[in-house]
Amino acid sequence: MKKFRGILITFAMIIGLVLPLFSNSVAEAKVVTDDEGQQVDIPDSYFVKDVAEKEKSAHQRADFYKPIFTYWADNPNTPLSSINADLAKKMPDFTTFNDFLDRYNRVSHSNGEGNRELFSALAHDPYEFILLGNHGFLDDESVRINSLIYGAIAKPSDMTVYNGTGNAKIQNALSLAFKEWEKDPRFHFRMVNDSQKAKVVVTDLNHDSTSAKSFEPGFQAIFLPTIVYQQCLVQGKIVLSPDIEKLDMNDPELIHTVIHEMGHAVGRPDLI
Ligand SMILES: [Zn+2]
CATH class of the missing domain: 3.40.390.10 (Collagenase (Catalytic Domain))
Known part of the structure; x- marks a missing residue:
C-alpha cells in the first residue's frame, strides 16, 4: 500500500471535496490497526464525536458511489459524464477510467498495472476511499497536510x-x-x-x-x-x-x- 500513498491521499481528497464532513457529539475509544499494520491504542479525544453517525453516512456514500464507479472501472473507455453527469461535473479529473489511470501514473511516476488493480478494487468498494478521506474518523479539524506519509x-x-x-x-x-x-x-x-x-x-x-x-x-x-x-x-x-x-x-x-x-x-x- 505504501507506494500508493500519494495517489490514495489525492483520490481520497477528491471524494472528500465532493461530500464534505459534518459535525457531531459523542466520543468513542478505539484500538485500531495503524498504517504500518501495528495494533495501537488511540485516545478517545482524538476522534470526531459521534463516530457511529459518521460511519453510517460513509456507508451511505459508498452505496451511492459503488454502482457508478463499478461501471466506470468495468467500462474503462466510457467517460464518467456518460454514467452520471452530475457527479462528473464535481469530479472533472474523472474522465474515462483509462485516462484517469494514465494521468495518475504520470503524476506518481509509477508503473500503471498495479494502479489499475488498486483503483479497480477501490471503485468496486469505495468505502475504503471514504475512510481515507475521513482519516478513520480522527478529528483532523479540516487541516490538510502536504506530506506523502500523512494527509x-x-x-x-x-x-x-x-x-x-x-x-x-x-x-x-x-x-x-x-x-x-x-x-x-x-x-x-x-x-x-x-x-x-x-x-x-x-x-x-x-x-x-x-x-x-x-x-x-x-x-x-x-x-x-x-x-x-x-x-x-x-x-x-x-x-x-x-x-x-x-x-x-x-x-x-x-x-x-x-x-x-x-x-x-x-x-x-x-x-x-
Ligand atoms: Zn527536516
Whole structure:
C-alpha cells in the first residue's frame, strides 16, 4: 500500500471535496490497526464525536458511489459524464477510467498495472476511499497536510508534547518552537508529562537507542512518525543527536534544530 500513498491521499481528497464532513457529539475509544499494520491504542479525544453517525453516512456514500464507479472501472473507455453527469461535473479529473489511470501514473511516476488493480478494487468498494478521506474518523479539524506519509494530523489545535530528554535546554528550545509554529493559528502546543498522552515525543539517542539506525551521518535530529492511522498522524517522535544536546541553551543551532523538527510534526516538508 505504501507506494500508493500519494495517489490514495489525492483520490481520497477528491471524494472528500465532493461530500464534505459534518459535525457531531459523542466520543468513542478505539484500538485500531495503524498504517504500518501495528495494533495501537488511540485516545478517545482524538476522534470526531459521534463516530457511529459518521460511519453510517460513509456507508451511505459508498452505496451511492459503488454502482457508478463499478461501471466506470468495468467500462474503462466510457467517460464518467456518460454514467452520471452530475457527479462528473464535481469530479472533472474523472474522465474515462483509462485516462484517469494514465494521468495518475504520470503524476506518481509509477508503473500503471498495479494502479489499475488498486483503483479497480477501490471503485468496486469505495468505502475504503471514504475512510481515507475521513482519516478513520480522527478529528483532523479540516487541516490538510502536504506530506506523502500523512494527509492530516489528529487535533492540530492541541499538539501535546512530552520532553523525554529531561534536558532543560531542550525545554527552552521547545517553548521557542511552540511560539514559532503557533504563528499559524491552526496549531496550538502544550507540554504533557506522560509520553502516552503526547502527540510529539521528544527524545534522544540515550533514551531511544533504537532510533540510531534512522540517523544518517551528520544528521542533528530526525522526526519519525510513530503512529499514522488512515493517513492521519497520531504520534511522532523527534530524536535529537548528542551533538545537539551538548550545545548551550541559547545556541542558534540547538534552537533552530528543535524548531525545524517541530515543523515536521505539523506537516512542514523539508525545503530542498
Ligand atoms: Zn527536516
